[in-house]
Amino acid sequence: MDKNSDGAPLLDARGVVKTIRGRPVLSGVSLEVRPGEVHVLAGPNGAGKTTTMRVILGLARRDSGVVRLLGVDPEGPEARRVAGLVGYLPEDARPYGRLTGWENLYFYALVYAGGDRDRARRLAMEGARISGLPEEALARRASTYSKGMARRLLLARAVMHRPRLAVLDEPTSGLDVFSALRVRGLIRRLAGEGAGVLLSTHNLLEAQEVADRVTFISGGRTLCTCTVGEALDRFNAGNLEEAFVAAVGGGHGPG
Amino acid sequence: MGLARIVFWKEVLELSRDRRTLAVVVLMPLLGMPGLALLTGALYSQQRAVLGVYYEDPGASGVAAALAGWARQAAAGVGVGLEVVVGEGRPPPGCCDAIIYLPRGFYSNLTSIDRRATVVVAKLIASQAADAAYQAAMQAVDRLAGQVSRWRVEELARRAGVEVDPGVILGPLSVRNYLYKPSGAPATPGEAREAETARFLEFALIFVVNPAVVYITDAVIGERERRTLEALLTTPLGVRDVVLGKLAASSLLGFLASLADTAGVLAFFRLAGGALEPAPGLLALHAAVSGLLVLMTASLVAPVASRSETIRSAQAGGMAMLGVATAIYFAALFTDITSLPPAPRAALLAVPFTHAALAIQSYASGRLAGALLHLGVMAAVTLAGAAASVRLVSRERLVMVRE
Known part of the structure; x- marks a missing residue:
């Protein structure tokens, strides 16, 4: 990530607070994603990872704090201007079951291409290539896909338009070893091409393999942001999993 | 768009x-x-109903038969499959969906010039088929009443020595209908x-x-x-x-x-x-x-x-x-x-x-x-x-x- 460290952050979130039905879900999340960086958002279940991603994408309104997504406020009127430069894979997303794999890609491609069919076809072909799904599978309805196939299709759909920032919520969830390897390779390739990648994962050993930096959150609050090496040193840990346990359980939590 | x-x-x-x-x-x-x-x-017409025509007055057997015939004719209009039975004596309990009963003294009253003849018409409750049978029974009774009224007018005219059209006496009003639209213009x-x-x-x-x-x-x-x-x-x-x-x-x-x-x-x-x-x-x-x-x-x-x-x-x-x-x-x-x-x-x-x-x-x-x-x-x-x-x-x- 050194090669991009001088670039302006693609995402800059500071002190984000979010309450849902009177319950504080985020009470001070801060993080920053730079071009060419794979940034892992790590935290236990219910820590606020998914809500953080929704807030930074403008899907949920923050109560306070500042978010700049590609330089604009995701809740502001300029948000649509940068929407085509972001790719998002929600954790529990599904493809359209009644559409074929190809049609799923082509629909999003049409949206990203603003209705230009030729450009959409090229984007969808890129998506098909990224997914690695055989032609026969892409011609089938997505309702017939295994969870792994669906995940590969959705990941391809999220990044086929070469976004400047990819936000991936548990991208390898439900994938077999080979598919997970392929996804990790894709994530590194995206970052290598200058895109920023924000991903959340429960698998911190996997995170260690791909992350440039990691932000630990717990109880809706950022505990720390550092490089993988810094995390290992700071918590005197042999791997990121041990560092995370130390960070969450070692007096760094909110309470 | x-x-x-x-x-x-x-x-x-x-x-x-x-x-x-x-x-x-x-x-x-x-x-x-x-x-x-x-x-x-289709389901309505599949219904079956029984109409019983019973008479206790031995002289009323012919009238009972006529009523039964008219009820059968009316059955086509009410849409259900109607079976009409004729019997002498009181109607047995639960025999029918609807009943026409002609009690003792019915015939002599019917054939007099100035007395009312009593007819009992009954029907089973809570049955659409019985409703249809009852409709047929009432049509038959109305037809009988019409014929008896006509005969009585003719008989009175004969005794008085005058010539009248019984239809004019029984239906003294001539009603003419027409239809119109909200605008007042006639409607077809x-x-x-x-x-x-x-x-x-x-x-x-x-x-x-x-x-x-x-x-x-x-x-x-x-x-x-x-x-x-x-x-x-x-x-x-x-x-x-x-x-x-x-x-x-x-x-x-x-x-x-x-x-x-x-x-x-x-x-x-x-x-x-x-x-x-x-x-x-x-x-x-x-x-x-x-x-x-x-x-x-x-x-x-x-x-x-x-x-x-x-x-x-x-x-x-x-x-x-x-x-x-x-x-x-x-x-x-x-x-x-x-x-x-x-x-x-x-x-x-x-x-x-x-x-x-x-x-x-x-x-x-x-x-x-x-x-x-x-x-x-x-x-x-x-x-x-x-x-x-x-x-x-x-x-x-x-x-x-x-x-």
């Missing part, structure tokens, strides 16, 4: 493969009305039949509202629950594009539903085989009202559905609207809304669904301007609903399902 047309394309593609929704949209209106005709017609019997037909067309709108509720609820909340919506809302598509694309798809569905409903109505009238017959103009208006009704229903359900926590609560909201629409279209079978007192009429006019019924009613009674006005109200409500959908739908509501 902008990017909304891409959503429209996707919706149409999905819809074309959604056999269940298509079946509901096309088959319900197509089979609903003819099904009603078959159920109310054909136009009167068309107005009657319109009431069934208003009722048939029930079958159009249901698919609209089912489709739009599924299109908005179903997509959220199938987890296909969240990523879509981070693309350059705005909520407006998503909502308008779905509403546009529902208009296509409305077009299909209106065709199916019109075909169903035609089939209903063919199967019912009655005097009612929709004219081409009325059918065309019905198709237009049906299509607009689907779009209006979709635009009203969309904001409710999008603010619902779950598909069940969205369906409950949609079903509440469906219930209101059903009540209005069912009531339109029996009620002329324009004849209601101001308060209930104003309350009904405040419900958008009422205007679909009134558009048909106005056209059928020759008030084209009134029909266009009600169609205009529906179009305005549709646009307002679509605008409200775009304004009220929030990304957060659509994404943050209660978990």
Whole structure:
């Protein structure tokens, strides 16, 4: 990530607070994603990872704090201007079951291409290539896909338009070893091409393999942001999993 | 439409493969009305009833036989399979669905000039077949009364030595009928039949509202629950594009539903085989009202559905609207809304669904301007609903399902 460290952050979130039905879900999340960086958002279940991603994408309104997504406020009127430069894979997303794999890609491609069919076809072909799904599978309805196939299709759909920032919520969830390897390779390739990648994962050993930096959150609050090496040193840990346990359980939590 | 047309394309593609929704949209209106005709017609005529004609007066056996014959003739008109039995003595308990009983002294009273002859007509309660048998019995008794009255007038005239037309004495009033439109202009019997037909067309709108509720609820909340919506809302598509694309798809569905409903109505009238017959103009208006009704229903359900926590609560909201629409279209079978007192009429006019019924009613009674006005109200409500959908739908509501 050194090669991009001088670039302006693609995402800059500071002190984000979010309450849902009177319950504080985020009470001070801060993080920053730079071009060419794979940034892992790590935290236990219910820590606020998914809500953080929704807030930074403008899907949920923050109560306070500042978010700049590609330089604009995701809740502001300029948000649509940068929407085509972001790719998002929600954790529990599904493809359209009644559409074929190809049609799923082509629909999003049409949206990203603003209705230009030729450009959409090229984007969808890129998506098909990224997914690695055989032609026969892409011609089938997505309702017939295994969870792994669906995940590969959705990941391809999220990044086929070469976004400047990819936000991936548990991208390898439900994938077999080979598919997970392929996804990790894709994530590194995206970052290598200058895109920023924000991903959340429960698998911190996997995170260690791909992350440039990691932000630990717990109880809706950022505990720390550092490089993988810094995390290992700071918590005197042999791997990121041990560092995370130390960070969450070692007096760094909110309470 | 902008990017909304891409959503429209996707919706149409999905819809074309959604056999269940298509079946509901096309088959319900197509089979609903003819099904009603078959159920109310064919099943009704399958009923069997027994009418017993009993006499205790030995002299009344001939009259009993005549009554039985007339009741058999009347059975064709009441539509059920009627068996008529004749017996001497009191009717045995539980023998029949309806009874004509001629007690002692009946014949001598009947054949006198100045005494009333008592006839007992009874029927079993809680049976539609018994109602039909009773109708046949009363027709037979009325026929007997008519014949006896005529004979008595002729006998009195003979004794008085005068010549009279018994028909003039028994029916002293000559009643002449004519029909007219709300404008006061005379109406033909054909136009009167068309107005009657319109009431069934208003009722048939029930079958159009249901698919609209089912489709739009599924299109908005179903997509959220199938987890296909969240990523879509981070693309350059705005909520407006998503909502308008779905509403546009529902208009296509409305077009299909209106065709199916019109075909169903035609089939209903063919199967019912009655005097009612929709004219081409009325059918065309019905198709237009049906299509607009689907779009209006979709635009009203969309904001409710999008603010619902779950598909069940969205369906409950949609079903509440469906219930209101059903009540209005069912009531339109029996009620002329324009004849209601101001308060209930104003309350009904405040419900958008009422205007679909009134558009048909106005056209059928020759008030084209009134029909266009009600169609205009529906179009305005549709646009307002679509605008409200775009304004009220929030990304957060659509994404943050209660978990």
